[in-house]
Amino acid sequence: MTLLPLAAEGEAASLAAFLQRLLKYDRAAAVRLQAAGEALAVFGRAPALDVVVVRVVALAEPAELDRTVSAGELLEAVEPAAVTVPAAVTGPAWAGMLPPRGGWRKQEGLPESGPLGLAVQAAVGEFKVRVEELPEDKRTRGELDRIGAEIWGRRLGSTALPLRAAHAAYVFGLLRPEASADLLTAGSWLRLRTPYGSVALRKAGGLPGLGVTPL
16 A cells, blocks of 8 residues: 655645546546656546646655556545555556656747637537537537537647647646646647646547547
């Protein structure tokens, strides 16, 4: 049993909120944990948006760990001052293809976090309107995915980052009006970074199981 002391009570609350959001959309979600020094990175896959969402938690003591666990079991193990890491589970395919730790370079052209959030809200509204305009017999999964792919595949500003990355950051509480947002690249990966965490995805293709229906 591995016990990780947390740096502050707020760290426990933020980790629990992140896990609850994951479990809301995937009750069987798994997360990969990587601890290095006094930081614990929690990687989860945002269902339907085909991105990896990362939440970093500050630890009270240095630790070394790399384990894939059940998100539900991890949530149950979160206490105000520490988290007990559950036993490892067989990881999904995405957990073996995480973004690199280093080599990231900042890219220009990304709108600020406030406009990004507004763009996400406008896109969600557009999706709902376009679906409501469809005749009942045309509201198939294929048609919904086609509309979603068109909307969420749009690029943000002058960057290669698709709108679905900002949507994932918004859904998981990482994109907030008062916080900064940066775009980083490393090899074939893109990363939307805010003070609350990151969203990462490959420039071309994506992670296994692409879907585009809004969360």
